[in-house]
Amino acid sequence: MFKNNALLHYHLAVHSWEQHTFRVTLSIPAHDSNTLSLTLPAWIPGSYMIRDFARQIIRLQATDENGTVLLSHKQDKQTWEIATHGQPVQISYDVFAFDLSVRSAYINDEYAFCNGTSVFLQIKEATHLPCTLTINAPEDTAKSVHTSMAQIPDTAFTYNAGNYDELIDHPIFIGRCVTRDIVVNDVTFTLLFSGEPVLALDRIARDLVPVCEHHMQLFGDPQPIQHYLFMTLLSSSGFGGLEHRNSTALLFPRGDLPMPGEEGTTDSYINFLSLCSHELFHTWNVKRIKPALMVAPDLSKEAYTPQLWIYEGFTSFYDDLTLARSGVVSPQKYLDILSAHLTRVLQGAGRHKQSAAESSFDAWTRFYKQDANSPNHIVSYYTKGGIIAFGLDLLLRRKSDGRVSLDTLMQHLWNDYGKDESGTPDEVIESLCHRAFGIDVSDYLSAVVYGTEDVPLQEYLSDIGLALHFRCRQSSDDKGGHKPDSTGNRHQLGASVKSAAMGVTVLQVAEGLAAEQAGLQINDTIIAADGTVVDDKLLQRYLNASASASLSLTVARDGRLIHCDLPVLRAREDVGYFTIEDTQRFERWLGLI
Incomplete structure (x- = not known):
């Protein structure tokens, strides 16, 4: 033609x-x-x-x-x-x-x-x-x-x-933008930030050097890139990233990045470094190692694949792990971050209803179109996929007496499917572990990827010097990841809320807990408990102190005032945290010694 x-x-x-x-x-x-x-x-x-x-x-x-x-x-x-x-x-x-x-x-x-x-x-x-x-x-x-x-x-x-x-x-x-170049192993990385922000560019560049080194060393030479662009759009709020072959586009709050002279590493800055790590890892794991269906996808309609738990999940595991391996965060801080991810999975009833493979396949209609009730019905192939990757690493190490790890698996994926971009079949993890290592992981994958079982971390953690514990939430913003300073909440609302002009508005209702049993609905405003106007903290204090079987709530719903009885139920221990039992084993697993 x-x-x-x-x-x-x-x-x-x-x-x-x-x-x-x-x-x-x-x-x-x-x-x-x-x-x-x-x-x-x-x-x-x-x-x-x-x-x-x-x-x-x-x-x-x-x-x-x-x-x-x-x-x-x-x-x-x-x-x-x-x-x-x-x-x-x-x-x-x-x-x-x-x-x-x-x-x-x-x-x-x-x-x-x-x-x-x-x-x-x-x-x-x-x-x-x-x-x-x-x-x-x-x-x-x-x-x-x-x-x-x-x-x-x-x-x-x-x-x-x-x-x-x-x-x-x-x-x-x-x-308008500010830029800074860093050279790592003969590859130039350009950091671009939109506008004319006041940033600690030298520090950001310095912190990203070991992140780039880690990913490049993991997959080895020759590198698929000669120049890479971190393109960051700064805004008052917003968060996101999207991978490309030789670049990434990021969206991040300008106020959450370090300014010249500022000391310390905030959680928000760690989130930025983790986002950069995540999107750069996709240079190998998504842009080149990819599902066969995504080698030449039809961009006019959905392209369904059950493999996103590999591509987003494994990448979600490595993004934070890289920060610990490269010394950007401490080993304990890494465990706090990992605990928060685990807690997010454990607090969603949807993990018992949807598998990680189904979550991948249904990304088009369910994961990317979530509503306030989604945690009760779906699981994230990002977060559970990351925990699956962690468990798979521990399983491979145990079955091989330490000769094989998830790193080894990623290197085989790169050599067998990434360098020529041939595309992976749906059963690639099971078949590659069997073919390359002689290790059968079919039972593990059947349970935690294609089934809805929780990843059995407790079985393997002692191998790397860790122990996993569970506790109740200490406050509404408790995401897990640290040993409790107190016993936590005695009783649990079972809903997430935000402040209203009077009272608190219900954002989500967790399945099976007190709020659902009381008949609370999303967008309800809880005005009072036992006749007293409450905010988030006061409502929780009433719950903790209650010796009765229920609290009487006054609720505004769609212009009507209604009353309902909130059962006073013992709080679930669904917040996880890790402790280091053997520092040498754990640091050896991290690669620090």
Whole structure:
């Protein structure tokens, strides 16, 4: 249809900073067809939800070499058919960009950001053709252009991509920012932060060096990247990350990053380093080691796979572990973080109803479309997947007398499936453990991945010098991860709440606990207990002190006042924490000695 040397050329410009619009032109060479079909992806790889990016295209027009407008027909929500008659064609369209997210496109006064899936139309008949992209230089000299796409030498903001899939795998930033480069094992990592923030850039760069070293050493040479871009969009709030082949787009609160001269490592800063670690690990485990279905996914519809517990779960295990291995956090702090993840899993009744494999498969309709009742019905393939990875590491070490670990498994995944990007089958973990190590992990996977059993950590923890304990929550914001200073709450509401103008509003109701038995519903406002107006802390104090079988609650529900009896039930011990019983064993497991 197209000649062998045919090339598609895209041009991207910020059309209006005030109206938040990009303008894109696509130049298509001569071809052998009367019509061409153009489409925009419905989802972006790494985020498993239909987002219908084409709804943000404001107008679309096709013209021939003479500027004559060609007939176009919209076939469905994301596809246009253009009557080209085989001649060269230029497509021009505008894209509205005001979604502050790492998954789409956003323009404000400081910067413009986009993913290719939001702005670059695909020619169905030409997905294999190489592409070039020219980005308009911003008129404001304080604004600059950044992307991990390969720049054509001796050009101003012109880049090339081998095909459409490569074109859309490099997010683009145009605007004000601060940057810092670090070089690790001959690979350059660029740290970019949007706007003009006051940050301790030297410290952030220094803390990320061992994180980069760890991931690169784990998978070994040759490295799949020569340059990597950490692109961080700063905001007042918001959190997220999305992996790409040679970069990541991050969203993070600007106030949670360290400023020059500040000492200490806050939990929020640890979250940032963990997010960077997570997305960089995806360079190997998702962008190259990937489910066979994701090697060439159809971006117009859902792509179902039961394997996300491997890709997000294993990565969630390594993101924090890397911080401990590299000395960014202490061994005890790492255990506190791990305990918090375990506690999140244990406090959800959904873990008994949905397996990690089912959670992976249903990501499109359940995990990415959660509501307040979701913890009672689903389990996270991120958090439980991370605990599964931890248990699998301990199991492999025990069955091999310490010769095999999860590290060894990841290296085999990289060598067998990642380097050539051949794609993994659904049973890859079981088959690889058997083939490469002679270890049978089928019973373990059957119970905790394909079944709904909890990961049996207690069976293996003594091997690495740890013990696991359980206790009651000490407060509403107790996430686990530390030895209790007191006995904790005697009795449990069984719901999460937030402050209201008077009383507290119910956000979630846990299955089987007191709030559900009392008939409390999401969005109820608990005004009073036993006739006294309460807030979160006072309500808990009433529960702890109560010697009666129930508390009388006054509740506002949809404009009505109702009364209900809240059973006073003993609090569950569903908060986990680890203690170090043998420091040498634990530090050996971490790789510190």
